[in-house]
Amino acid sequence: MSKPPLSRAGLGASTRLVHAGRDPFEQHGFVNTPIYRGSTVLYPNTDDFLHRRAKYTYGTQGTPTTNSLQTAWTELAGAAGTVLTPSGLAAVTIGLLACLKAGDHLLVVDSVYRPTRIFCDGVLKRFGVETTYYDPAVGAGIGDLMRPNTAAILTEAPGSQTFEMQDVPAIADAAHARGACVLMDNTWATPLFFPPHERGVDICIEAGTKYLSGGSDLLLGLTSANARWWPKLQATFSAFAMCAGPEDVFLGLRGLRTMxxxxxxxxxxxxxxxxxxxxxxxxxxxxxxxxxxxxxxxxxxxxxxxxxxxxxxxxxxxxxxxxxxxxxxxxxxxxxxxxxxxxxxxxxxxxxxxxxxxxxxxxxxxxxxxxxxxxxxxxxxxxxxxxxxxxxxx
Ligand SMILES: Cc1ncc(COP(=O)(O)O)c(C=O)c1O
CATH class of the missing domain: 3.90.1150.10 (Aspartate Aminotransferase, domain 1)
Structure with missing residues (x-):
């Protein structure tokens, strides 16, 4: 039982939210993708197992439930791919770990969500990444703060608690001119009100705990990346296996439809x-x-x-x-x-x-x-x- 796939061209954001990431005829006609719980995935023969020839290879690496939300969010954010993490803070940290290495310099907006600051000043510092905080009003002036080893710039607009805006496109232009990765915590606006990758963001973070849930009943993070950074983000996520729980992902999907x-x-x-x-x-x-x-x-x-x-x-x-x-x-x-x-x-x-x-x-x-x-x-x-x-x- 199936129907021809829905053409996405010209569809508005609300329509996309209703339809993205689900195919009822893959689920016996039921409207929603159900909760798949599972660790092991069985293979039909040793050859397929040895070459991991399967759409789903192991519980930490994805299930039809996680795939449904990842696909929908990737479409909504205009990204190349999305990973799902067990909290919004984990979505920030996996994004940073995907684009930084020992010896790198990181620029972070001074109005950033405070636990992100604690991660930078603690864990990243311990692993040899130096963080400098910058004025949210910096705009194109960010170029003056960049060093030869500046590998990434983390933006958040508006700022946590204090609500300063940032000129994200100007920051992205300056960063890209020198090959640095631009990250953004976009939790406040969501991709509905700020299309991150269209505005020059390479890796975008959403604490799904907030508006995706809408019910104060789950913890979830979504980190999306454009085509340039998706392979690195995916590989980093896969190595950490920092995966979100199936019930939380299901609740995220439920929230998505009415977001x-x-x-x-x-x-x-x-x-x-x-x-x-x-x-x-x-x-x-x-x-x-x-x-x-x-x-x-x-x-x-x-x-x-x-x-x-x-x-x-x-x-x-x-x-x-x-x-x-x-x-x-x-x-x-x-x-x-x-x-x-x-x-x-x-x-x-x-x-x-x-x-x-x-x-x-x-x-x-x-x-x-x-x-x-x-x-x-x-x-x-x-x-x-x-x-x-x-x-x-x-
Ligand atoms: C802007 C922002 N980003 C990230 C987070 C982290 O989300 P979580 O609580 O799911 O770790 C929060 C939480 O308050 C937040 O306000």
């Missing part, structure tokens, strides 16, 4: 809340690149086609006790780190404590919000009560 819908809703909700925060007397600044007065807005408008549910605010000067009174009493915002799920979240942060290339000097305490799918009137009422507690506490 466009959810992301557009998170975008709408977050933008309304960001504008609402701008009108609050307790707020000094809203850090959201889709707002016209954000310093990175022009880059966002040029390179991105949407924004997601995560942004930060800077409060006017307030004591730690006042911020704690505000945040701890919120009923609808959980205090927690991983975002992208259906629920709203808040966390206090101070990027000044770990930055090394730039100074983070906000007017007051900083809070990061993820806006979920709740009714906005309820979220605003919860926050209004929070602001009252903030004002009442010294």
């Amino acid at each position: 466009a819908l959810r992301l557009r809703e998170h975008e709408k909700q977050a933008l309304e809340m960001a504008r609402w925060f701008q009108g609050r007397p307790e707020v000094a600044e809203v850090l959201h690149p889709a707002l016209p007065d954000h310093p990175g807005h022009a880059i966002w408008q040029r390179d991105f086609s949407g924004s997601s549910g995560l942004f930060s605010i800077v409060l006017k000067p307030a004591s730690q006790a006042a911020v704690a009174a505000m945040v701890d009493g919120l009923q609808l915002f959980g205090i927690g780190a991983s975002w992208g799920g259906f629920e709203s979240l808040v966390l206090p942060f101070d990027a000044a404590t770990y930055r090394t290339a730039t100074r983070y000097a906000p007017a007051g305490p900083s809070l990061r919000f993820h806006i979920g799918l709740e009714d906005l009137d309820d979220l605003k009422a919860d926050l209004e009560d929070g602001f009252e507690r903030l004002r009442a506490t010294v």
